Each structure stands twice: as C-alpha cells, then as structure tokens.
Amino acid sequence: MSKTKKHWAAPALLAALGMMLPLAVGAQQLKELSLNSVPPDLVQAQPAGEQRTASVDLGEEIQNSEQAAAGQARPASLAPAQRAAQAARRQTAGAGEVRRVARLGGAGVERAVFQREPVRVQLSVGKERLITLPAPAALNLPTDMDQVARIETIGTTTYVTALVPFTPIRIVAELIDTGQLVPFDFVASPGDKLPELEVSVLDPQAGAAAASDDAKKDEAPSADMVQLTRHAARQLYAPRRLAWATPGVNQVAVATDPVPRLIRGLNADMVPLGQWKSGPLYVTAVRITNRSSLPIEIPLEQVRGRWVAATAQHGRIGAAGSDTDTTAVYLVCDRSFESCLQ
Incomplete structure (x- = not known):
C-alpha cells in the first residue's frame, strides 16, 4: 500500500472508533423500568365496568360483577368433593415430600369386614382400584364427584380412579338384595397402584338372630x-x-x-x-x-x-x-x- 493510502486509512479508523465510543458508554448506563416510565399512549386503558376475571380452579367460583364492583368477597359454597380436593391441596402445598401409604402385596387382595365403622378406601391418584362387594350395590355419590374421581360399577365390582388428591369423602353403598347400607371413606393421594379391596359385610338378620340366641342363652329359664x-x-x-x-x-x-x-x-x-x-x-x-x-x-x-x-x-x-x-x-x-x- 502506498504511503498516501496508509494516511487515509488511519483517520477513517479513528472516525469509526469515535462513533462507536458513545454507544459503548451508553450501554453501561442502566435504568430501572416501571409502569410509570411507560408513555401514556402505550398503556391500554381497561373499559369502564369491565372486571378482570381470574382463572378458575377446582373448588373456586367466579364472583359476579356486582360483588366485585362493590368490593365484597365471600367464601364460595363448595360441594363435598370440591372441598375435599381443595383441602388436600392445602395439606400438600409447600411440602417437600408426600407421605405414601405402605405398599401392599402386588398380586395380593386386601380384605375388610364391615361391622359398624366406615370402610376406609385408600386411592392412588391416576391409578384404578377395584372394590368388590358381596352383592350388587347402588352408590350414593356427591353431585360433583366426577370432578375428583371416575367411578364405574359393574355387577359386584366398583372401579375407582382418583383424578386429584382429596381428603376423605363419605360414599354410601346400598346392597340391592338386602338394602343394607355400607359407608365408605374414600381418600386419594399420590402413590403406587393398590390391590383389589374385597369388602365383606355381616348379615343384619343373621346378626340379630345370633344376638337373640345369645340373649336367650344368657337369660335364665323360667321356673314352673x-x-x-x-x-x-x-x-x-x-x-x-x-x-x-x-x-x-x-x-x-x-x-x-x-x-x-x-x-x-x-x-x-x-x-x-x-x-x-x-x-x-x-x-x-x-x-x-x-x-x-x-x-x-x-x-x-x-x-x-x-x-x-x-x-x-x-x-x-x-x-x-x-x-x-x-x-x-x-x-x-x-x-x-x-x-x-x-
């Protein structure tokens, strides 16, 4: 390169560096942003009378516009299954570890006998469990039970799958042949798949007859x-x-x-x-x-x-x-x- 060209390149390089220097200096100046710094024409005003609607979760209700406008807040009236699911979420919120039910035998069958106390049925979320009764039964379910569990009954077997964790929900089964009522307490939590549950019941007529026989045995015979x-x-x-x-x-x-x-x-x-x-x-x-x-x-x-x-x-x-x-x-x-x- 000739000497003339070298002299021309040096001023050009200095000029380019001079243009970039202000940008580099400006990049080091940080400014905190807030909504107050946003130009008014970029802020979209909310139409008058329109209320912001939050996302609805299980167990929550949307307050009507009149209550929201008046600033009134009242607890929502929840159905039983919704309350149970909401209580289970509160119990597990912030917990680092969920206590699981002890694992039962994989191929085994759990058995329970109903006498007076409700039969407790543990469910694992997302895993179907079979419950077998000695006779076909009709189930008395909360109206919103399908929001927390899927329940199907075929013959003497009931198929239950918990969709979300929930605290105990009382469900009453009525045996069709005798009309006997068998209460269950369903509760769901994360865990392994549980074996089939076979529930036996005491025949109330047989129990009454046995009690009568025992009373007769205990009662002293009449004297002639x-x-x-x-x-x-x-x-x-x-x-x-x-x-x-x-x-x-x-x-x-x-x-x-x-x-x-x-x-x-x-x-x-x-x-x-x-x-x-x-x-x-x-x-x-x-x-x-x-x-x-x-x-x-x-x-x-x-x-x-x-x-x-x-x-x-x-x-x-x-x-x-x-x-x-x-x-x-x-x-x-x-x-x-x-x-x-x-």
Whole structure:
C-alpha cells in the first residue's frame, strides 16, 4: 500500500472508533423500568365496568360483577368433593415430600369386614382400584364427584380412579338384595397402584338372630309352678344361709293388708307376706293364723279367686295360742295376687 493510502486509512479508523465510543458508554448506563416510565399512549386503558376475571380452579367460583364492583368477597359454597380436593391441596402445598401409604402385596387382595365403622378406601391418584362387594350395590355419590374421581360399577365390582388428591369423602353403598347400607371413606393421594379391596359385610338378620340366641342363652329359664312354690317356702321357712335365690325368680311387691275372706268359712287371720314372679307365673305366700280354740284343717278348695295352684305348708294347724297355730298357703296365678283375687 502506498504511503498516501496508509494516511487515509488511519483517520477513517479513528472516525469509526469515535462513533462507536458513545454507544459503548451508553450501554453501561442502566435504568430501572416501571409502569410509570411507560408513555401514556402505550398503556391500554381497561373499559369502564369491565372486571378482570381470574382463572378458575377446582373448588373456586367466579364472583359476579356486582360483588366485585362493590368490593365484597365471600367464601364460595363448595360441594363435598370440591372441598375435599381443595383441602388436600392445602395439606400438600409447600411440602417437600408426600407421605405414601405402605405398599401392599402386588398380586395380593386386601380384605375388610364391615361391622359398624366406615370402610376406609385408600386411592392412588391416576391409578384404578377395584372394590368388590358381596352383592350388587347402588352408590350414593356427591353431585360433583366426577370432578375428583371416575367411578364405574359393574355387577359386584366398583372401579375407582382418583383424578386429584382429596381428603376423605363419605360414599354410601346400598346392597340391592338386602338394602343394607355400607359407608365408605374414600381418600386419594399420590402413590403406587393398590390391590383389589374385597369388602365383606355381616348379615343384619343373621346378626340379630345370633344376638337373640345369645340373649336367650344368657337369660335364665323360667321356673314352673312347683319350683316357684318351693322358692317361696324356702324364703319363709329355711334358715337364712339356705334361703338361696332361684335363677329366673324375682320378688315383686304385694300389698300386706289382711284378706279376711280369702278362704271361705275359715276362722283365721290371713295376711299376704310376699310375692315372687318367674316368666308368666306369680306365687304369693299368705300367712294363716288360727283364731279358734280348736285345731282346724286348711280347706284349699274354698280359696277365693282364680288360681292355677294352691299349696299349704301344713294341712292342719293347732288351736289359737299354740306353737302350731300358724302356717302358710302358696297361691300360684298367671297374674298378680290382686288381679287373681277378684
């Protein structure tokens, strides 16, 4: 290159560098931006009366324009399944790790027996689980259940797939053949696929029959009229240590007023002493005390009233004032003493 050309190139290079220097300096000057620095003509004004609508998530409701304009905010009325899903999201929000249900046997079957407590059904989100009942059943589901789970019933088997995690939701199955109600508590969380759940139920009629049989076994057998009479005699004449109770026999109240005409034609004082009951039978012990100066026979055929049986402790008693002037008569009836006396 000639000397002339070299002299021309140097000024040109300096000129180019001079033009780039201001740009480099300007690139180092940073300015914070905000909406206040945006020119007014670039800001798009929102039309009057138009409200900003947020995205709707499960369990949320859009407030109407009147409430938003007035600045009113009220909790949305959520359906049961929506509330359960929302509660599950709150529990897992911010958690670094989800506690998983212990893994069950892969090919095994989980079994449960419904007695009174609801059957808890654990679900894994996105993984179908089978629930088998002993008979076809109709499910009582919340109206919004399809938003959190997909449930199908074919015969005795119900196929359940949780779409999102949710806290326990009560679902009641009604067995079609017997009408028995079986409550379930469905709960869903992330986890592995769970095995089939077989749910057995106790037949309520069989359970009632078994309970009735147990009650009959526990209940003491009723005493017959002979046993009932012997019990009354033992309470009056046996020493206290031998006056034991008879199973199935209970003492009941009776009026102890004198009954002067209980035995027709008998000159004696007659006073009820006690009454006992077993099953449908009653026995009443009546004290008979002679008032005459002569011994007398106890004429049981002259006893007034409608009695099933009548028995005297002694058939003959001594004169009044003697050691043998008193005995007892035991009257058996299918009603109380006062009722049978009339």
